[in-house]
Structures are given as structure tokens and as C-alpha cells.
Amino acid sequence: MNTHQKHGFWHRYFFSLDHKDIGFQYMLTIFFMVAIGGFFAYVFRMHLAFPDMEVPLFGLVTNTDYNMLITNHGLIMMMWLALGMLLAVAGNYLIPILIGTDDMAFPKLNKLSYWFFLISVILMVTSFFLPKGGVRGGWTMYPPLSVGDFGYNTPYATFSDRFFSSNSFVLLAIVFEFTALLMGGVNFFVTTLNKRAKGMTLMKMPLVVWMINIASVLFMFSVGPLVAGTFMLLLDINVGTGFYDPYRGGDPLLWEHLFWFFGHPEVYVILLPPLGILAEVISVNSRKPLFGYKFILTMTLIAAVLSMMVWAHHQFVSGIDPRAATVFSIFTIIISFPFAGIILAYIATMWYGKLRFNLPMKWAVGSVVLFTLLGGFTGLHLGASVFDIYAHDTSFVVAHFHYTLFPTVIFGSFAGIYYWFNKFSGRELNKTLGNLHFWLTFIFFNGFAFPLFLLGLAGQQRRVANYSQIEFLMQDPLPLYRQIATISAVILILTQFIFLFNFIWSLLKGKKVSTDNPWEANTLEWQTSSPPPHGNFKTYPIVYHGPYEYNIPDRDTDFTPQNEK
Amino acid sequence: MNIFPENASSYGAEIDFIFWLITIVVAVAGVVVLFLVLYPIFNRKKDYTKEQRYLKGDNFKQLRWIYLGIVLLAIADFSFLFKEESTWTKIEETLPNKDLHIAVIGRQWMWEFVYPGPDGKLYTDDDVKAINQLHIPVNATVHMDIQAYDVIHSVFIPNARFKQDALPGRSITRWVKMTKTGEYPLTCAEICGIAHANMKATITVESEEDFNKTIAKLYKE
Amino acid sequence: MKNSSKKITWRQIPQARLAVWALIAGEFAIFGGLIVLYILNRLKYESWGEMAQHTNVIAGTINTFVLLTSSFFVVKAHEAAVHKDKQKIKLWIWLTIACAFMFLGIKTYEYTHEIMHGFTLPGNALLAEGKTVEVMYWSFYYTMTGLHGLHVIAGALALFFVMRKVTKTEENYHHIEAAGLYWHMVDIVWIFLFPLIYLIH
Numbered sequence: 001m002n003t004h005q006k007h008g009f010w011h012r013y014f015f016s017l018d019h020k021d022i023g024f025q026y027m028l029t030i031f032f033m034v035a036i037g038g039f040f041a042y043v044f045r046m047h048l049a050f051p052d053m054e055v056p057l058f059g060l061v062t063n064t065d066y067n068m069l070i071t072n073h074g075l076i077m078m079m080w081l082a083l084g085m086l087l088a089v090a091g092n093y094l095i096p097i098l099i100g101t102d103d104m105a106f107p108k109l110n111k112l113s114y115w116f117f118l119i120s121v122i123l124m125v126t127s128f129f130l131p132k133g134g135v136r137g138g139w140t141m142y143p144p145l146s147v148g149d150f151g152y153n154t155p156y157a158t159f160s161d162r163f164f165s166s167n168s169f170v171l172l173a174i175v176f177e178f179t180a181l182l183m184g185g186v187n188f189f190v191t192t193l194n195k196r197a198k199g200m201t202l203m204k205m206p207l208v209v210w211m212i213n214i215a216s217v218l219f220m221f222s223v224g225p226l227v228a229g230t231f232m233l234l235l236d237i238n239v240g241t242g243f244y245d246p247y248r249g250g251d252p253l254l255w256e257h258l259f260w261f262f263g264h265p266e267v268y269v270i271l272l273p274p275l276g277i278l279a280e281v282i283s284v285n286s287r288k289p290l291f292g293y294k295f296i297l298t299m300t301l302i303a304a305v306l307s308m309m310v311w312a313h314h315q316f317v318s319g320i321d322p323r324a325a326t327v328f329s330i331f332t333i334i335i336s337f338p339f340a341g342i343i344l345a346y347i348a349t350m351w352y353g354k355l356r357f358n359l360p361m362k363w364a365v366g367s368v369v370l371f372t373l374l375g376g377f378t379g380l381h382l383g384a385s386v387f388d389i390y391a392h393d394t395s396f397v398v399a400h401f402h403y404t405l406f407p408t409v410i411f412g413s414f415a416g417i418y419y420w421f422n423k424f425s426g427r428e429l430n431k432t433l434g435n436l437h438f439w440l441t442f443i444f445f446n447g448f449a450f451p452l453f454l455l456g457l458a459g460q461q462r463r464v465a466n467y468s469q470i471e472f473l474m475q476d477p478l479p480l481y482r483q484i485a486t487i488s489a490v491i492l493i494l495t496q497f498i499f500l501f502n503f504i505w506s507l508l509k510g511k512k513v514s515t516d517n518p519w520e521a522n523t524l525e526w527q528t529s530s531p532p533p534h535g536n537f538k539t540y541p542i543v544y545h546g547p548y549e550y551n552i553p554d555r556d557t558d559f560t561p562q563n564e565k
Numbered sequence: 566m567n568i569f570p571e572n573a574s575s576y577g578a579e580i581d582f583i584f585w586l587i588t589i590v591v592a593v594a595g596v597v598v599l600f601l602v603l604y605p606i607f608n609r610k611k612d613y614t615k616e617q618r619y620l621k622g623d624n625f626k627q628l629r630w631i632y633l634g635i636v637l638l639a640i641a642d643f644s645f646l647f648k649e650e651s652t653w654t655k656i657e658e659t660l661p662n663k664d665l666h667i668a669v670i671g672r673q674w675m676w677e678f679v680y681p682g683p684d685g686k687l688y689t690d691d692d693v694k695a696i697n698q699l700h701i702p703v704n705a706t707v708h709m710d711i712q713a714y715d716v717i718h719s720v721f722i723p724n725a726r727f728k729q730d731a732l733p734g735r736s737i738t739r740w741v742k743m744t745k746t747g748e749y750p751l752t753c754a755e756i757c758g759i760a761h762a763n764m765k766a767t768i769t770v771e772s773e774e775d776f777n778k779t780i781a782k783l784y785k786e
Numbered sequence: 787m788k789n790s791s792k793k794i795t796w797r798q799i800p801q802a803r804l805a806v807w808a809l810i811a812g813e814f815a816i817f818g819g820l821i822v823l824y825i826l827n828r829l830k831y832e833s834w835g836e837m838a839q840h841t842n843v844i845a846g847t848i849n850t851f852v853l854l855t856s857s858f859f860v861v862k863a864h865e866a867a868v869h870k871d872k873q874k875i876k877l878w879i880w881l882t883i884a885c886a887f888m889f890l891g892i893k894t895y896e897y898t899h900e901i902m903h904g905f906t907l908p909g910n911a912l913l914a915e916g917k918t919v920e921v922m923y924w925s926f927y928y929t930m931t932g933l934h935g936l937h938v939i940a941g942a943l944a945l946f947f948v949m950r951k952v953t954k955t956e957e958n959y960h961h962i963e964a965a966g967l968y969w970h971m972v973d974i975v976w977i978f979l980f981p982l983i984y985l986i987h
Contacts (some may be wrong), residue, residue, distance in 0.1 A: 162600060252734065347601045348630070384645055
């Protein structure tokens with residue numbers, strides 16, 4: 001095992017090859033992006049509830065500002081937070097240590113992928129400050145609007161106008177980010193197949209490793225056409241090709257297909273890693289083997305394949321052939337079955353358990369409850385193509401995807417952070433602040449997202465800068481709903497400062513962990529010191545058991561570490 | 566409960582029905598799921614033997630409850646699909662005989678409505694145009710050719726439960742039949758630029774006589 | 787699985803080869819997407835083939851042979867790498883890179899020719915005549931061949947750096963094979979592009 005000497009700050013946070021440090025670099029970068037995305041959410045929510053008021057810390061929100069804010073909020077949260085947090089952070093930190101090896105297969109490639117990610121972040125942030133302001137065509141960036149003022153239908157725009165436009169920059173940023181994640185994906189794939197500890201067969205790997213790998217492969221196959229499509233959109237803007245321009249022989253619907261062919265699998269790319277994290281957390285804290293390991297794995301693989309065939313359910317009323325919609329409706333319905341199976345398997349894991357209702361478990365249960373009850377089930381509403389005629393592009397959709405993404409991405413990430421914090425810092429998070437953080441987040445997330453369902457049913461369209469222009473949306477009690485949503489959203493955002501304080505304070509001054517295995521878990525990361533040394537293990541572990549062997553009947557302890565005979 | 570805007574079209578009630586059907590089934594399922602999650606949490610002090618706890622769910626017998634859950638979901642899902650499919654066919658896939666054929670054209674940032682002139686045909690020289698004001702006769706099947714000049718727009722008539730994206734470069738024909746007279750809003754549901762919020766029109770549903778008068782008046786202008 | 791020596795386990799596959807496989811899968815998703823879009827447009831427009839007559843089929847054919855030859859050279863380089871023969875590795879890889887340059891040279895000649903004939907982007911001259919289909923054809927032509935050209939450059943660079951590193955450090959000879967795999971991918975993509983773009987009329 002390689003033993004490196006301790007490195008200085010710069011070396012550690014900018015040039016490190018260690019997978020844990022790279023994971024941490026990703027996490028800090030993503031925290032920075034989330035701060036921007038969250039601030040944007042605060043500004044436009046305030047504007048929606050109190051249209052004529054100056055928003056504190058921002059000022060008066062014009063229509064242009066509003067469009068820019070919602071677009072970049074969506075882009076940052078989907079592309080940089082969700083994809084980054086769950087593929088890059090979770091993948092980098094967890095995969096090598098959970099499969100019992102010292103590092104990634106290609107540490108230099110890993111570093112390179114972080115640098116690409118950093119370039120994408122810089123491009124994205126720069127785009128806000130370009131002369132014409134940030135992108136404002138919605139995060140889906142449907143052309144021709146996203147080609148916009150820079151396209152070849154406005155001949156007076158010069159090449160530098162086009163290239164130094166936020167549209168070009170954001171598309172480039174997306175290409176860079178995808179490249180970073182693809183490099184990461186290649187790395188995860190090779191590491192998992194090739195560097196597992198002795199004795200760790202594929203069926204003895206923790207589920208989260210499986211899930212991140214399936215997500216990476218799914219990402220790789222679904223993103224290809226969109227990478228091509230993004231190049232094409234860049235060329236449409238900068239060179240004057242006509243792929244999406246109906247006046248040059250192209251078709252704007254093409255982008256919608258390419259975007260959603262990636263966009264829907266992306267939902268599952270985002271969803272699978274937190275499902276893996278939930279599997280770890282729920283199994284450990286129920287003190288029971290994960291119920292149906294192979295069953296869950298099979299269901300995941302089925303869902304991953306199906307997810308490539310449902311994209312057009314985002315486009316029921318976008319002008320596709322209505323007969324095709326029926327096919328997509330059927331696939332959309334079928335894809336709910338594997339997820340129902342997975343969720344039920346998690347719930348079954350909790351039954352007959354000796355539950356420890358601690359912080360990671362709270363986030364996990366909260367995630368399961370919200371994701372199933374309000375995210376998954378409202379998916380059935382939207383999957384029914386007829387109701388989607390009405391609900392498409394209304395706040396109902398906004399509420400639905402916030403209920404699917406927030407419980408998985410945010411709750412799942414927090415479950416992971418609260419669970420593995422002891423490991424990567426060697427210290428404990430403050431429990432009181434943690435509880436406060438959980439309950440406030442849980443309550444005010446609902447307070448924010450639930451009114452959006454009602455607003456959507458009342459016919460409120462998305463992405464409208466000023467509802468006071470539209471009389472039927474100003475009838476009582478709709479403005480009140482908007483205000484409830486806004487106030488809850490603001491409290492939700494403020495609540496995250498509790499976490500931030502807790503995180504930083506605990507990282508520097510928190511109580512040191514008394515044992516290396518505080519949760520009494522089986523998986524390999526808990527069988528080394530906290531924080532793990534460079535190279536993770538003093539000697540390579542040899543694996544004898546599956547990852548979820550809790551309460552084996554003829555043993556004294558209720559847990560059996562994977563590397564214990 | 567009055568959570569939808571008032572329905573004024575021939576097929577709006579069917580869409581509302583689908584919503585309520587799914588909502589009720591889902592609410593029942595939700596209560597079951599909530600119970601399944603909360604029960605082990607509130608009974609976490611209960612003692613079970615290690616044999617009872619060591620459940621790996623690796624055979625069909627143990628997994629049967631999960632399969633049952635999936636089958637129940639499948640039954641519910643496919644009955645929704647069965648129910649909604651006929652409505653979908655009726656609204657989107659078929660075009661009933663028309664009483665009036667108009668064009669609805671979105672452009673940044675207004676709605677342009679084109680009626681056939683005295684010759685009764687659309688896309689001829691005597692077409693009648695109106696901006697942001699749509700008049701249609703009550704109880705008439707109206708075919709709409711939905712188009713856009715510049716970027717993607719979306720015709721949304723909440724009271725008719727009608728929505729269709731308008732794409733530049735193609736014309737999409739859909740129909741609507743309003744059953745109540747009155748004034749209803751028509752808005753744009755796809756972000757289309759700075760004044761997306763202002764891109765709205767009014768639909769006036771009126772009796773056939775009033776409608777003919779309106780068209781005649783528009784033609785004179 | 788562990789005990790049966792005949793079965794190849796994942797762990798026996800060199801990491802570099804696994805990584806290149808994954809990379810190739812990703813590249814195929816990108817080019818596959820483009821090719822599907824191209825075919826859809828081809829089917830949509832009847833006059834599509836007319837534009838293909840303006841491409842230089844002879845140059846395209848020569849380029850196909852150049853790439854096929856280069857693939858042969860890479861195979862020879864792999865053979866040399868198996869025998870750890872540094873001189874031969876250098877020889878074959880340099881020949882491959884020479885082929886890459888030849889390919890790019892011919893491509894440049896073609897581009898110049900086509901641009902001289904007015905098939906440019908943004909294609910305002912064509913648009914003025916109302917030839918929208920043609921604009922689409924040339925959009926696809928330049929995008930697909932251009933993206934492929936970038937891959938040729940990337941593949942040549944990869945071969946060059948791998949060769950330098952392998953001959954210098956005298957270890958990891960299997961990296962030659964991995965870089966060669968990538969080069970074959972570049973070749974295969976062209977095999978798809980050539981009939982689609984040049985020979986469809």
C-alpha cells in the first residue's frame with residue numbers, strides 16, 4: 001500500500017489525486033453552486049409572492065431578470081447539484097472505499113474530471129456577467145428561443161456577439177460538465193470491475209456502488225445524443241447551421257427529443273445513487289439485511305432500460321404524433337412498477353427491525369415518504385396523457401418534480417452526509433442542530449411545494465414573471481397560496497444555514513468520534529480509521545460476507561463486518 | 566371542491582374525472598404506504614428473535630407481498646390507462662366534423678387569430694384577422710390550426726382544459742367545443758421571452774348570431 | 787467464478803482496455819445519435835441525395851482507404867507491442883500518424899473545394915434561393931465530418947503520447963493496444979459516415 005506524506009492546503013484541495021479529496025473538492029464546488037441556485041430561488045419566489053416589492057439583496061425584478069433567474073436556478077440545480085452531488089461526490093468518495101481498495105483506477109483522470117467540472121462552473125458563473133446577461137430560455141433551452149437574438153435570423157449580430165453570449169457559454173459549460181461526468185463514469189466502471197477487494201464478488205458489493213455504476217452507464221448512453229445535440233445547438237448559434245431552425249430546413253422539435261432522451265434517463269441517473277444511499281442507511285439502522293438485494297438490483301436494471309423509452313411523456317402536447325403518446329404513456333406506467341418494488345423492499349427492510357431512528361434514518365424515511373406519496377403518485381397523474389394536457393407546463397408539474405427531486409437529491413444527500421460525516425471528518429455533527437435542520441426542512445419543504453399543486457390545478461402556468469397580469473390567477477385564494485409557498489421557501493433556504501454552520505463547525509471543532517464504527521455497520525469503509533488515511537486501508541481487506549448481514553442468528557453481535565471471518 | 570377553473574368545454578369534465586379517479590386511488594394507496602412506513606418506526610422497541618430479523622428476501626415466498634403490491638399498482642395503473650385512452654383518442658387523435666376552422670398563431674408576444682372570410686375558407690385573401698381577441702360560437706366544434714412565427718408558444722385555455730404547443734414551421738390541428746357562453750382567458754404556457762407573462766388573449770364564447778355579427782364587423786374593418 | 791481458471795474474470799482485463807471500451811461506448815452514443823438524426827432527415831427530404839452529388843466521392847474513397855490502411859498499421863503496432871519491440875512500435879505508430887495527416891490533408895482539400903463552390907455556412911446564398919434542404923445537408927456534412935476530424939486528431943495525439951510514454955518507460959505495453967482500439971473506433975465511425983454522406987444519391 002502506498003504511503004504518501006501529508007500535503008499542504010493547496011496540494012490537498014487543488015492538486016490531490018486522492019479520491020476522497022477529489023470528492024471533497026467536488027462537494028465544496030457544488031455547495032458554492034447551490035448557494036447561487038438557492039439565492040436565485042429566493043429572489044424569484046419573493047418576486048412571485050410580492051410582485052411589486054423590491055426584493056431585499058436584489059432589488060426590483062424585471063421580466064428579463066425573472067427569466068434569467070428561473071433558467072439558471074433550474075440549470076444549476078439539475079446539472080450541477082443533482083448530477084454532480086450524486087455521481088461525482090458520492091461516486092468519488094464512496095466507490096473505492098466501499099469496495100475495499102486504495103483509490104480509483106485512474107487517479108489522474110479523476111483529477112482531470114474535477115478540473116473539467118471546475119471549468120464548467122467557471123463558464124456557468126461567467127455567463128451571468130456577459131453583456132447580454134444570463135440565459136433566459138428556461139432550463140430546457142428549447143430553440144429557437146435559446147438561439148434567440150444571437151441566431152442567424154438576426155444578421156446584425158457579429159461572431160463575438162454570438163460567441164460571448166450566455167447561450168454559448170452555458171452550452172459549453174454543459175459540454176464540459178458532461179465530459180467531466182463521463183470521465184468519472186469510465187473511472188467508476190473500471191474501478192468497480194477491476195479493483196474490488198479480494199473476495200468481494202459483484203453480488204457482495206454494497207448496493208450504492210451498483211446504483212452509482214448503473215447510473216453512470218445510463219448517463220453515458222443517454223447523454224451521447226444530447227452531447228451531439230448540444231454541439232449542434234452551439235453550431236446553430238455560432239456558425240449558422242440550421243438544425244433547429246424551421247426556416248433553414250431544421251425542426252425545433254428535434255431538440256426536445258434529444259433533450260428529453262437524455263432528460264428522462266437523467267431523472268433516474270439522479271434517482272439511483274440516493275436510492276443506493278437509502279439502502280445503506282435503512283439497512284444499517286434497521287439492523288436487518290436489506291430485503292431482496294437481488295430483487296432490488298433486477299428492478300433497478302429493468303428501470304434503467306425502460307427509462308430510455310419514456311422520454312416523450314414530457315412532450316405529450318408538444319406536437320408529437322398523438323398516437324405515439326399512447327405508447328409512451330404505457331411505458332411510463334410500466335416504469336412505475338420497478339420503483340414501487342424498490343420502495344416496498346426498503347419498507348420491508350424496516351419491518352421486524354430494531355430501528356434506530358437517528359438522523360440519517362430520519363432523512364432516509366423522509367425521503368421514502370415524500371418521494372412515494374407526493375412525487376411518485378403524482379407521476380401517475382402526469383403519466384396519464386389526458387390529464388397531462390391540462391397539467392403540462394403548469395405549477396402542478398413544478399410541484400411534481402420538486403417532490404421527486406428534492407426528497408431524493410436533497411434528502412438523499414443529507415442522509416448520506418449525516419451518515420458518512422463521521423467517516424470523512426473523524427468528528428460528529430451536532431445532533432440538536434441536526435434535528436432542527438431535519439424537521440424544519442421537512443415541514444417547510446412541504447409548505448413550499450404543496451401549494452404549487454393547488455396552484456397548478458387552478459391553471460397557473462410555469463415561468464410567468466408576473467401573475468398580476470393574468471386576472472384568473474389573482475382570484476382568492478391563489479395569491480395566498482403563492483405567499484405561503486414563498487415564505488416556506490425562504491424559511492427552507494434559511495434552514496440550510498443551520499446545516500452549513502453545523503457542517504463547518506463540526507468539521508473544525510466537533511466532537512471526535514470515539515470509535516471507527518459508530519453505526520455498527522458492516523461495509524468496509526467503517527472498518528478503517530476515521531478519517532481514512534491516504535490509501536484508505538492499512539492492509540487490503542479480504543471480504544467474507546455480503547454487505548447487509550445484520551442479525552445473523554448464530555452470532556453474538558448483531559452486525560458482521562464484511563472483512564470479519 | 567372547486568380547485569379547477571370552471572369547466573366550459575365538451576370534454577373538460579372527462580379530464581377532471583381522470584384526475585379525481587387517480588387522486589382517490591392514490592390517496593388510499595398513500596395511506597397504506599404511510600402505515601407501512603410508520604408502523605415499524607412506532608414499534609421499534611418491540612422484540613423479535615434474530616431468526617425473525619434475519620430476513621433476506623431472496624425467495625419468492627418472502628417477496629410475495631412486494632409482488633402483490635406491484636400487481637395492485639399494475640391493476641390500478643392499467644385501469645387508469647384504459648379509462649383515459651378513450652378520452653385521449655377523442656381529444657387528440659380524432660377530429661370531429663368542424664363547424665368553424667380558424668388559425669391560432671403565436672408570435673412574440675401576442676396571439677393572432679385568423680377566421681375564414683365570406684368565402685368560408687381559411688388561408689384565402691379575404692381572411693379576417695384579430696389580435697388577442699378570439700370569438701367563437703357556443704356549442705360549435707372549432708378546429709384550430711396552431712402555428713407560431715418565431716419561437717415555441719403554447720395555447721392554453723384553462724376553462725376548456727385545452728393545451729397545445731405551437732411550433733414554428735408546422736401547423737397542428739386540434740379541436741375544442743365550448744359549451745358555455747362567457748369570456749375565458751387564453752394564455753401562453755411555454756416560455757417565449759421577456760413578455761411571456763403578457764402574452765394572453767380573451768376568448769369570447771357567444772351565440773351564433775352574435776358571432777356572425779362580430780365577424781362581419783371585423784371583416785369591414 | 788474464482789476457482790474456475792478458464793473463465794476470464796473482470797479483474798484479469800487490463801484497466802486501460804476496460805476504460806477504452808467504456809469510452810468507445812460513449813463515443814458510439816454520440817455518433818449514433820448524430821447518424822440517427824441524419825438518417826431521419828434523409829428520409830424526410832426527397833431532394834437530399836442531390837446535394838450528395840456535390841461531394842468529392844473520389845477523395846472520400848481515398849480517405850476510406852487511408853483510414854483502413856492506418857488500422858492495419860495499428861494492428862502491426864500492437865503485434866510489435868506484444869513482442870515489446872520498441873523500434874517496430876515506433877515505426878508502425880508513425881506510419882499511422884502519417885495516415886492521419888494524410889486523411890486530414892485530403893479532408894482540407896475537400897472542404898476548400900466545397901467552400902469555393904459556395905456550399906458554406908450559414909449558407910445565406912442557398913437560403914436566398916429557397917434551398918433549405920441543402921442548408922440542412924451541408925449543416926450535417928460539416929458537423930459530422932468535422933466532429934470525426936476532431937476525433938482523428940485526438941486519436942493521433944493519443945497514439946503519439948502513448949507511444950512516447952511506452953517506449954520511454956518500457957512498461958505498460960498494453961497501452962498501445964488500448965490506444966489502437968480507440969483508433970479502430972475512429973476508423974469504424976468513418977466507415978459509417980462515408981456511405982451515408984457520400985454515396986446516398
